Amino acid sequence: MQSPEEYEVTLRIHTIIKELKAKRGYTKKKISELLGIGLTTLDDHLNGTSSFRLGTLIKFAQISRTRLGDILEGTKEFDQELKKDTQHEEEIEPIKQENP
Structure with a gap:
């Protein structure tokens, strides 16, 4: 059985399959x-x-010419990973400024 987030992804995939x-x-x-x-x-x-x-999701994104992020966007796991990436960028930015 799918979690609510997995169900959201499935609905997006249904739409893409119709297209x-x-x-x-x-x-x-x-x-x-x-x-x-x-x-x-x-x-x-x-x-x-x-x-x-x-x-399978990666392959699906490739054949549908859709970004994987667009399929996963809004799910808890994706949002957490995006937040981590944003935090890392904020940590890297001061280092870039120190070393022009």
């Missing part, structure tokens, strides 16, 4: 083949029985 079907004529079978997973596995992910693995 892939409409714009590129992809079928779910074709998408599952491009992802390197079975059609049943893709269906399990999309109906919430199981969660997407990071590697």
Whole structure:
């Protein structure tokens, strides 16, 4: 079963899959083949029985020409990582100023 955040990601992927079907004529079978997973596995992910693995999300971002951040944006884990990155940038900035 998916967490609420995983469900949000799944909803975004549903939307992107609809676009892939409409714009590129992809079928779910074709998408599952491009992802390197079975059609049943893709269906399990999309109906919430199981969660997407990071590697699958990365492949999905590539085939859909979507930024992974756009798929994950708003999830707790993504926001925490973004906050960490921002903190690191703030720590690095004074060092850059000291060494022009």
